[in-house]
Amino acid sequence: MKSSLPPHSKTSPTKAAAPKVHFSSEGKHLLRDMIATNKFGTFFGISQKVLDSVWQALTSPAGESVTYISMEIGADLDVFHPVRNKLNRLEITEHPDEAINRFVQLFLQGPVKIPNYSGGLGILAGDTLKSFADCKIPVAGVSLLYRKGYFSQMVDSKIGQVAWASQWEPKNTPGLYLLHAPENPAQPLTIEVPFYDQAGKQSVACAQIWLKMELNETLDFFVPEILLDFQTPQSPSWIQDAAQHLYDSSSEKVKATQRRLLGLGVIPAMEALGITSRTIHLNEQHGVGVVLSLVAKLLEKKYGPQYEKKATDQSILAAATEVAKRIVFTIHTPVIAGHDRFNVSVYEDLISPFCKRVLNLLALEEHNHSVYNFTAMAMKLNRATNSVSRLHKEVTQKQFPQYADKITAITNGVHHLTWTSDAKAELYDTFPELRNWRKDPSVFTKAAPLHRNKKFRTYFEQAWRTDTKILAEYVTRMLITHRNQRLATWIDPPNYLSYRSEKEATLEHTTFTLGFARRFSTYKRADLIFEDIDRLAAMITENNWPVHFLYAGKAHPSDEPGKDLIKNVLAVQEELYLKSNGLAKLIFIPGYDMHLAKMMVAGCHAWLNSPKRPLEASGTSGMKAAMNGVPNVSIMDGWWVEGYHDGRTGWKFGYEESVSPEHFSEHPSSLLYNEDSASFYTVFPEMLRLFYDPALHDQYIDKCIANLTLNCPIFNTHRMAAEYVARYDLELAPETQQEMEKFRKLYCSEPSF
Ligand SMILES: *Cc1c(COP(=O)(O)O)cnc(C)c1O
Numbered sequence: 167m168k169s170s171l172p173p174h175s176k177t178s179p180t181k182a183a184a185p186k187v188h189f190s191s192e193g194k195h196l197l198r199d200m201i202a203t204n205k206f207g208t209f210f211g212i213s214q215k216v217l218d219s220v221w222q223a224l225t226s227p228a229g230e231s232v233t234y235i236s237m238e239i240g241a242d243l244d245v246f247h248p249v250r251n252k253l254n255r256l257e258i259t260e261h262p263d264e265a266i267n268r269f270v271q272l273f274l275q276g277p278v279k280i281p282n283y284s285g286g287l288g289i290l291a292g293d294t295l296k297s298f299a300d301c302k303i304p305v306a307g308v309s310l311l312y313r314k315g316y317f318s319q320m321v322d323s324k325i326g327q328v329a330w331a332s333q334w335e336p337k338n339t340p341g342l343y344l345l346h347a348p349e350n351p352a353q354p355l356t357i358e359v360p361f362y363d364q365a366g367k368q369s370v371a372c373a374q375i376w377l378k379m380e381l382n383e384t385l386d387f388f389v390p391e392i393l394l395d396f397q398t399p400q401s402p403s404w405i406q407d408a409a410q411h412l413y414d415s416s417s418e419k420v421k422a423t424q425r426r427l428l429g430l431g432v433i434p435a436m437e438a439l440g441i442t443s444r445t446i447h448l449n450e451q452h453g454v455g456v457v458l459s460l461v462a463k464l465l466e467k468k469y470g471p472q473y474e475k476k477a478t479d480q481s482i483l484a485a486a487t488e489v490a491k492r493i494v495f496t497i498h499t500p501v502i503a504g505h506d507r508f509n510v511s512v513y514e515d516l517i518s519p520f521c522k523r524v525l526n527l528l529a530l531e532e533h534n535h536s537v538y539n540f541t542a543m544a545m546k547l548n549r550a551t552n553s554v555s556r557l558h559k560e561v562t563q564k565q566f567p568q569y570a571d572k573i574t575a576i577t578n579g580v581h582h583l584t585w586t587s588d589a590k591a592e593l594y595d596t597f598p599e600l601r602n603w604r605k606d607p608s609v610f611t612k613a614a615p616l617h618r619n620k621k622f623r624t625y626f627e628q629a630w631r632t633d634t635k636i637l638a639e640y641v642t643r644m645l646i647t648h649r650n651q652r653l654a655t656w657i658d659p660p661n662y663l664s665y666r667s668e669k670e671a672t673l674e675h676t677t678f679t680l681g682f683a684r685r686f687s688t689y690k691r692a693d694l695i696f697e698d699i700d701r702l703a704a705m706i707t708e709n710n711w712p713v714h715f716l717y718a719g720k721a722h723p724s725d726e727p728g729k730d731l732i733k734n735v736l737a738v739q740e741e742l743y744l745k746s747n748g749l750a751k752l753i754f755i756p757g758y759d760m761h762l763a764k765m766m767v768a769g770c771h772a773w774l775n776s777p778k779r780p781l782e783a784s785g786t787s788g789m790k791a792a793m794n795g796v797p798n799v800s801i802m803d804g805w806w807v808e809g810y811h812d813g814r815t816g817w818k819f820g821y822e823e824s825v826s827p828e829h830f831s832e833h834p835s836s837l838l839y840n841e842d843s844a845s846f847y848t849v850f851p852e853m854l855r856l857f858y859d860p861a862l863h864d865q866y867i868d869k870c871i872a873n874l875t876l877n878c879p880i881f882n883t884h885r886m887a888a889e890y891v892a893r894y895d896l897e898l899a900p901e902t903q904q905e906m907e908k909f910r911k912l913y914c915s916e917p918s919f
Contacts, residue, residue: 197266202217203217208343209343209379211341220390224304225440231304233305234307237425237450239292242759243278243339247278250274252385276338276340284316284720290498300383306436306439311395312411315332316332317329317331326730331411344375345375357373361426373396375395375435375439376393394428422513425452425540429454429459432453432459458521465477465485482523490546497545506541507539529542553783554578554783556808579886585767587764589629590633597622608909623867630794639675645661662740670748673751674712678853679770680772687727691837692776693738695774695843701847702750703742707746709854718754772796773798780830782801785806791873797817797866799846809877811876819845820841889916
């Protein structure tokens with residue numbers, strides 16, 4: 167059915183290619199306000215005034231800003247592209263000024279993928295930086311630029327996941343600028359990170375610096391992402407190789423090298439740009455090497471250039487304590503594979519003897535002196551340690567009892583403007599109850615009357631149907647494309663339905679659709695609900711209620727058990743389809759990324775999360791569903807403990823008793839497949855009944871709207887940023903401070919803080 171929503175509101179980002187217009191003087195003027203220059207480059211999308219004021223805040227001697235370090239940052243332009251939105255709104259398709267026109271064309275037509283992320287951690291970083299930009303908090307992000315991205319995924323029905331390097335061209339990506347040296351604009355701005363071999367001989371890794379501009383929706387503030395790119399002719403080839411793929415784990419040395427490039431690149435990059443942040447935020451421990459630079463700086467100040475010889479152990483420890491006062495640390499997972507531990511011997515070939523001495527004092531694992539433990543080091547050296555949900559706080563305190571007192575919780579969020587679908591955004595724009603939701607997600611707290619507003623309920627369902635149709639059509643097209651490609655490539659279509667008739671491979675948007683998409687790793691148990699196919703098929707055939715199960719996600723190329731999970735999902739497709747008389751269609755969508763995520767969370771009817779409790783520290787894809795009013799069905803783990811609201815917003819299943827260290831294992835025998843899948847089978851029929859039974863369907867919609875009123879105000883990165891700002895101890899402009907307090911009042915992840 168066609169959506170009968172009112173015409174696009176002015177701010178809607180969905181406008182199709184606009185007609186060419188003759189240029190009004192107003193349009194020219196507006197565009198001139200969208201270009202700005204400083205000594206590092208020329209930037210599009212902001213006025214000179216905005217560039218100057220943000221830069222001034224980041225470089226002021228007071229240091230009232232934050233440098234945010236993350237191994238990965240996910241901020242693809244196909245899910246949030248404020249500059250293109252503005253060009254579309256103004257119906258600008260070209261510009262008489264040649265320099266400006268080049269930018270206009272690039273921003274309207276340039277590539278939209280920046281494959282510098284692997285999953286939740288990176289997307290959280292991107293969402294966080296976008297909210298800092300929206301809230302006008304002076305922050306600079308720092309990460310690496312990976313020329314071959316993470317990896318691109320194809321899936322073959324027999325082989326399973328096939329990985330190959332992502333193709334992308336930083337230089338043709340809108341909003342991504344190669345900075346130039348102020349004294350010589352023909353040269354890129356570069357920084358160096360030293361490495362040492364066993365004989366103490368130094369070699370130098372050299373990075374050029376890219377700036378990805380994270381602009382807010384109103385284009386009057388931005389957060390720069392400083393991306394260090396070690397693919398330079400000056401870098402030794404082994405460094406260039408090590409820096410190409412995000413999370414390359416081909417050897418311990420490559421892993422350790424990547425961490426060093428990030429951690430030791432931060433201070434040189436800040437100095438090259440003049441960034442003065444007093445506070446450094448570690449988004450996970452990968453960049454904790456920054457502490458080494460800061461310790462060296464303090465010692466040099468105290469002892470002069472001979473500091474390496476003169477410093478005593480005591481003075482090194484004292485410097486580390488001083489540095490710790492500047493560090494805020496977020497820990498993201500209790501899963502051991504997520505904590506960096508490297509054999510001391512790996513460092514023989516990477517660092518100087520002095521650096522080794524510092525690491526021996528700060529990073530040696532307590533009970534195993536042949537290992538440096540960087541999670542433990544990050545845990546020790548900070549002024550605030552944050553876990554990412556209330557339950558994760560409890561878990562982290564049990565994993566690190568010696569730091570239990572300083573571990574607090576700031577529950578994650580998502581950037582609501584990024585994750586709200588176009589159809590839902592249009593809906594929210596339409597109702598006065600939600601006025602200003604784009605700037606202020608707290609307005610959703612006032613949306614309770616919408617529960618009884620018939621017009622809202624109808625419009626909500628129409629917008630949802632639009633999203634489901636987009637998803638169903640995408641998947642149908644994919645199944646048919648795979649079938650057609652079969653003869654042209656060596657890849658066998660992954661999905662059973664590509665081998666059936668075209669009619670069978672066509673998805674109906676009226677069919678109940680359950681979504682699951684995230685990284686495929688053991689503890690996330692992607693195949694949990696297929697434990698008993700007979701039982702699952704029976705509950706579907708019982709009432710002839712068709713179901714789509716849509717799955718997506720990548721496994722790290724060297725994670726064999728993770729890749730097996732993908733095979734397991736493919737392996738049950740046929741059986742489930744046949745046993746359910748063709749009512750259950752289970753489909754795996756290859757190439758999970760932010761765009762697909764957005765389409766899925768908005769278009770599904772329920773969002774599934776089935777991790778082993780308590781290993782999902784937070785999880786964020788369920789929050790993205792909530793932003794679209796889509797209920798979750800989830801294990802009581804991570805954020806869902808806080809977002810479940812006694813069942814008003816969705817369903818729970820599985821183990822939920824207290825947590826203790828024996829639950830932290832990922833061993834196959836402790837994964838609780840039997841128990842937790844059985845629990846799912848008791849919940850699933852009720853979900854189908856509420857969805858399909860016309861007498862009960864209203865209750866389903868109640869749950870959807872409860873997501874808007876109860877979860878949208880809380881699980882967004884504006885509220886999360888406000889909680890972090892309190893930890894940063896920043897001096898902000900009074901109106902910014904006020905805005906932050908408003909968001910903070912909505913929720914307190916840490917009731918006692
Ligand atoms: C949100 C997101 C994730 C994280 O999902 P979780 O449920 O938190 O694991 C991973 N990958 C992509 C592409 C996402 O958009």
